[in-house]
Amino acid sequence: MDTRPLISRFTERDWETDETDGTVRFALVGLGWWTMDVVVPAIEQSDYCETTVLVSSSTEKAERLADENNVESGITYDEFHDGAAVEEYDAVYIGTPNAYHLDYVETAADLEKAVLCEKPLEATVERAEQLVEAAEDADIPLMTAYRMHTEPAVRRAKELIEDGFIGEPTHVYGNNTQPILEMIPDPDQWRLDSDVTGYGTSVMDLGIYPINTARFLLERDPIAAEARMSSPDEAFDDVPDQYATVTLTLEGDLPLVCTTSQHAQKDTQLKIIGTEGTIELSPAFHGEATLSLSSGSLRTTIEDVEYTAVEEMREEFDYFADRVLNDGEILPDGRHGLADLRTIKGIHEAADRDERVDL
Amino acid sequence: MDTRPLISRFTERDWETDETDGTVRFALVGLGWWTMDVVVPAIEQSDYCETTVLVSSSTEKAERLADENNVESGITYDEFHDGAAVEEYDAVYIGTPNAYHLDYVETAADLEKAVLCEKPLEATVERAEQLVEAAEDADIPLMTAYRMHTEPAVRRAKELIEDGFIGEPTHVYGNNTQPILEMIPDPDQWRLDSDVTGYGTSVMDLGIYPINTARFLLERDPIAAEARMSSPDEAFDDVPDQYATVTLTLEGDLPLVCTTSQHAQKDTQLKIIGTEGTIELSPAFHGEATLSLSSGSLRTTIEDVEYTAVEEMREEFDYFADRVLNDGEILPDGRHGLADLRTIKGIHEAADRDERVDL
Numbered sequence: 001m002d003t004r005p006l007i008s009r010f011t012e013r014d015w016e017t018d019e020t021d022g023t024v025r026f027a028l029v030g031l032g033w034w035t036m037d038v039v040v041p042a043i044e045q046s047d048y049c050e051t052t053v054l055v056s057s058s059t060e061k062a063e064r065l066a067d068e069n070n071v072e073s074g075i076t077y078d079e080f081h082d083g084a085a086v087e088e089y090d091a092v093y094i095g096t097p098n099a100y101h102l103d104y105v106e107t108a109a110d111l112e113k114a115v116l117c118e119k120p121l122e123a124t125v126e127r128a129e130q131l132v133e134a135a136e137d138a139d140i141p142l143m144t145a146y147r148m149h150t151e152p153a154v155r156r157a158k159e160l161i162e163d164g165f166i167g168e169p170t171h172v173y174g175n176n177t178q179p180i181l182e183m184i185p186d187p188d189q190w191r192l193d194s195d196v197t198g199y200g201t202s203v204m205d206l207g208i209y210p211i212n213t214a215r216f217l218l219e220r221d222p223i224a225a226e227a228r229m230s231s232p233d234e235a236f237d238d239v240p241d242q243y244a245t246v247t248l249t250l251e252g253d254l255p256l257v258c259t260t261s262q263h264a265q266k267d268t269q270l271k272i273i274g275t276e277g278t279i280e281l282s283p284a285f286h287g288e289a290t291l292s293l294s295s296g297s298l299r300t301t302i303e304d305v306e307y308t309a310v311e312e313m314r315e316e317f318d319y320f321a322d323r324v325l326n327d328g329e330i331l332p333d334g335r336h337g338l339a340d341l342r343t344i345k346g347i348h349e350a351a352d353r354d355e356r357v358d359l
Numbered sequence: 360m361d362t363r364p365l366i367s368r369f370t371e372r373d374w375e376t377d378e379t380d381g382t383v384r385f386a387l388v389g390l391g392w393w394t395m396d397v398v399v400p401a402i403e404q405s406d407y408c409e410t411t412v413l414v415s416s417s418t419e420k421a422e423r424l425a426d427e428n429n430v431e432s433g434i435t436y437d438e439f440h441d442g443a444a445v446e447e448y449d450a451v452y453i454g455t456p457n458a459y460h461l462d463y464v465e466t467a468a469d470l471e472k473a474v475l476c477e478k479p480l481e482a483t484v485e486r487a488e489q490l491v492e493a494a495e496d497a498d499i500p501l502m503t504a505y506r507m508h509t510e511p512a513v514r515r516a517k518e519l520i521e522d523g524f525i526g527e528p529t530h531v532y533g534n535n536t537q538p539i540l541e542m543i544p545d546p547d548q549w550r551l552d553s554d555v556t557g558y559g560t561s562v563m564d565l566g567i568y569p570i571n572t573a574r575f576l577l578e579r580d581p582i583a584a585e586a587r588m589s590s591p592d593e594a595f596d597d598v599p600d601q602y603a604t605v606t607l608t609l610e611g612d613l614p615l616v617c618t619t620s621q622h623a624q625k626d627t628q629l630k631i632i633g634t635e636g637t638i639e640l641s642p643a644f645h646g647e648a649t650l651s652l653s654s655g656s657l658r659t660t661i662e663d664v665e666y667t668a669v670e671e672m673r674e675e676f677d678y679f680a681d682r683v684l685n686d687g688e689i690l691p692d693g694r695h696g697l698a699d700l701r702t703i704k705g706i707h708e709a710a711d712r713d714e715r716v717d718l
Contacts, residue, residue, distance in 0.1 A: 166624065167624075170536070170602050170620050170622070170623040171534070171536070171602065171604065171618040171620065171623070173532060173534065173616070173618060175530070175532065175630070175632065177529070177530070177632055179634070226585070228606070228608075228614060230612060243529050243530065243614075245530065245606060245614040245616060247587070247604060247606065247616075249587075253589060255587060255602075255604040255618070257532070257604060257606075257616050257618065259530040259532060259614070259616065259632065261529050261530065261632070263529070263634060264529040264530070264632050264633060264634055264637075265525065265526075265632055265633060265634070265635060265636050265637040265653060265654065266653075266656075267630075267632055267637045267653065269630070271534070271626075271628070273534065273536055273618065273620070273623050273624055273626055274623065274624060275538070275622060275623055275624070276624060277624050278623075278624040278626045294624060294625075294626065295624065297625075356713075
């Protein structure tokens with residue numbers, strides 16, 4: 001195939017509204033490494049976003065990080081709930097552990113601020129429903145932070161699929177694995193605490209990538225789930241899915257197999273095989289996404305090594321700001337994120353009951 | 360990692376017996392494109408093999424192909440069964456459709472010839488059992504033609520796994536897909552005829568690669584099978600698995616997921632993820648196997664574009680000859696091939712009954 005047109009507009013923002021004007025000022029809630037090392041630089045690079053408030057557990061931490069990053073204000077979680085610095089920001093980014101999302105969305109709704117909330121939307125379906133309803137009742141924009149939706153390699157893959165490049169899809173495979181205890185050497189971290197993470201750790205935190213990305217790329221929702229999980233190691237005693245193997249049936253009887261683990265070598269892949277071609281992202285989910293296309297005997301690989309997680313988050317934030325500034329429709333909205341949490345709940349039920357669960 | 364030692368002896372024949380002497384003369388039974396385009400040139404390149412007899416349906420075809428390929432004799436299937444040219448060969452290669460293997464092995468056993476038989480060993484477990492027993496009763500060497508066992512990328516991967524490179528394996532994924540009706544544009548071909556192919560087409564012909572290769576690499580047998588299959592297109596009416604998604608549980612509760620189809624883009628992959636590293640073959644199964652190794656943040660890819668299916672078959676034939684000439688043990692023997700056919704039967708039962716089947 002002639003990949004020149006694809007390459008020439010690879011990073012084109014086809015989602016961007018013409019003549020967007022203005023800036024969305026953000027309060028960032030939850031100042032872990034992702035927020036500070038990825039989100040803050042992404043916003044610095046963005047066209048329509050600015051960080052004006054940092055929200056953390058203590059005044060000392062919030063003010064120190066605000067100072068170090070040239071951000072106007074640093075406030076505590078309590079002060080945030082009390083409406084501190086409310087004139088200084090337009091939108092809230094929620095990067096806290098899963099089970100705390102709801103509280104911050106409720107406050108943002110009270111304060112009439114737009115919300116960009118990390119995925120999964122909450123720890124349980126019930127809390128995520130409350131979260132979505134709080135946003136809907138207050139009529140504030142709510143986006144679930146699926147950065148794959150604005151990852152160029154994923155958007156170009158979606159176009160190719162829509163253009164018939166792979167024919168009819170026959171199989172989807174996704175892997176997302178990482179060694180969480182090497183990345184964060186703390187057995188008491190929140191991702192291994194079921195009260196905070198929710199149904200589990202590997203599917204909630206990692207499996208959600210192939211599940212949501214396949215759904216986005218193919219525009220097919222899952223209708224049934226089968227799963228096997230195990231947690232042989234002590235650090236994973238509180239979560240069922242140190243290792244998980246999931247088979248979802250997408251609409252049209254299309255199998256989506258996901259393998260995922262928080263205790264394995266870092267590896268991400270998404271492969272969609274079809275009757276006429278194959279599209280593969282490998283790596284897929286944490287920057288430097290590499291797109292491989294094959295059709296007949298030809299194979300093309302497009303690697304964008306300069307496109308890291310920071311660039312992915314820059315695009316996500318600018319997409320969100322574009323929608324907020326233009327009052328536009330957000331594709332990965334609250335209902336979209338809620339659907340994935342329902343799927344993940346079904347996956348855990350399928351593993352628990354050791355049978356297929358209809359979604 | 361330092362891959363120089365690995366690369367310097369990448370194609371080393373670590374299986375070869377020192378000072379092997381002599382030649383095994385072959386009768387090739389079944390003269391389809393694989394035998395003529397791959398096996399004949401592979402034997403020409405080999406160190407210990409020679410083609411001396413070609414066996415086909417008609418005298419005309421057998422003699423014409425013998426003449427064109429400088430082979431001593433061309434005989435018919437009936438003549439083969441009657442012992443024609445019996446002094447001219449030492450071993451029989453059986454490359455016929457699955458359901459005909461047994462007949463030729465029985466004759467080879469009667470004639471006391473060694474046998475190299477294509478995989479799957481037969482169309483059904485029962486016929487494969489008869490086949491293995493015929494060889495055992497006659498005390499002739501019998502090898503199932505698993506060329507991945509002598510594919511250098513696979514052998515090096517096996518060493519790395521044994522050396523602990525990936526730590527504890529956590530997930531295995533294999534894909535093997537091809538568009539059979541584009542490769543052989545005949546809806547009446549034998550691979551789509553259940554009387555000849557056996558339980559089905561995609562798992563029997565393609566899925567067998569990841570299943571056997573994972574088993575070889577990890578030295579773990581499957582203990583349970585789950586599977587989903589469908590055959591929506593008319594050409595696949597007679598077989599259940601135009602598309603198949605299989606989850607095997609290997610010993611030690613290790614999941615092996617296989618996706619396979621005879622009606623999809625050509626793609627082969629085998630990925631073994633572990634706690635410490637990942638080993639991937641992509642492509643994996645039809646020559647030019649490319650080995651990717653990752654551990655920590657490092658990734659190494661070793662691609663041998665000169666190593667085609669002909670070279671793979673050359674190694675397979677020389678391995679077989681090495682064992683025959685030295686009276687050595689054959690790893691992929693009849694029992695080894697029979698085990699995979701039992702697994703495949705179990706996979707089809709699991710799909711039929713829509714439940715997990717213990718193997």
